[in-house]
Amino acid sequence: MTTAEELRAERMKLMDDVINNREPERVPIVSSCSTWAYYYKGYKPIDGIRSNEVVKEVSRAIYTDFYWDIIDIGPVVAFHPDIFAVAGGGTFTFTEEGLHQTNPGAIMVMEPEEYPELIKDPYEFLLTKILPRRYKLFAPEKSFQEKYDGIRKILEIQERMAEKTRIHDEIAEGEFGLFNTVGGLLIAPVDFILDYLRDFRGIMQDIKRRPEMVREAGMALVRYSLDSVAGVESSPGKSVLIPMHIPTFLNPRDFEKVYWPSFKVLIDALVEKGLNVKCAFERKYEHLFDYLQELPKNKIVAVVEDDDIRLFKKKLGHIMAIQGGISTQALYYSSKQECLDIVKGLIDDLAPGGGFAFSTNKSMISATDGNPENLRAVNEFVREYAVYK
């Protein structure tokens, strides 16, 4: 009998082959099955936040009831609402079920006139200007002791959340022999400005009115992005995940002007460190394919969301590995046979030559992101059908 350790090693090899654009033994099936797993077991994500036992039960259930090889995202909630309560702010709003979203306007904490300060010294600016605006805990009138106690409390909560990740990873890797492919996560510099400083309306005005400032701020923030994966080492089959946010909304001229310069420097620096990069190309990137041609070869895994994945592979498959497949909508709204037909077509077109990993096109977050029966059938089908002979 194959042990979990042996299985994990086999699966690591599958992913390593994919990243290097080789043909693996078979197409690996990647799980982006996040909080959907709680609904599947009749829970809500908040139950996982409250109880480690629920995390265990839910993790075991989705790895027993559905076939997977690789994990991108597991059913562990990353953020605890209490962290933001203690910090006194933040950009997230939590639903009663434990899911979070960004409230419109919640991000805006920086004025357009402050770009020069951000560019001059990002750390200084973030620490002295942004933190106090974002979190009441860091307001100037708070005493050292108050800040110290607050930070300690936040670290305690974080530790409890990290414990859940460890519990999940031990089950996934130790019991089921799955391979966790994500070695770290970072936000690209200009996306950081969008996500944490200027919000959508703000950054779009900046891109039109002061594009050179946005570009320079991006360049200045490369170090900040790199520092968030400073401890991550090169490892076969693993990659650093970058969820990309704003490029899909930019016309190619604006993209080239403001986003691409720092992004290219960032990717080159990560590859230089020996790391692979998994770019989640959220929404559509077809209008930017020409730029993506310039990314380093056999180092990138492209997670394809709403693009035509066949076209993606045709245009960029010689440079990067492609991950994606069935849409969460099809998985929820279509019949089992329709799903199987879709997936067979995808495997027939995308598997030849290797460099392809199968997954849903988006993370499965809410109950509406997939019908369990369809998911089970689809993953079983790929497991049996997508074998290289």
Next chain:
Amino acid sequence: MLDTDLLTKAVGDLDEDSVIKQLQEFAATNPSPEEAQKAVAACQSGMGIVGELFEQGEYFVGDLIFAGELLTNAVEILKPYLGGATSEKIGTIVLGTVAGDLHDIGKNIFKSMAEAAGFEVHDLGIDQPPGNFVEKVKEVKPEIVGMSGVLTLALESMKLTVDALRDAGLRDSIKVIIGGNPVTKEACEQIGADAFTTNAAEGVKICQGWVK
């Protein structure tokens, strides 16, 4: 004298400096309400060009967000001169992001493009439960209800909203359009909407078709 073609073109080009300069010079002439209304109409035509360029794949969502901003600023300059002059209303839309979803970008883009096309838009805001749609529909009696959402869970809320409109006996008197990243033909059918789009410009065209 204002060159309305030039103004329309500047809005279409998203040339903010030119738009503001033209409007400030125009405002300095202390225009009559009718003249100011013509300037508003010229800006709105520019928004129409922006929509066309978006549909042609020349502009992207970021450009639409900025265009909305530009139009708001332009109208702000003209407001003091508009007096009681109003443009002709071609229809009424009740609009909102459905329950459980906090996203507003797509809804706002649709709103500014629909207003530029001559619709009166009643924007409920984000995270709106079915009951709020029902109440507003009873109150303003629109031709159209627009529901927006980004998360897949929004699809469920859209369905509940259509059900609520039906239960209130209002469904047959309105057209329902759903918009946002997760909407598809299949989702549209299950939700019971009349149309769906992931493209605000197309959405406005669909609405225009309904009120012709």
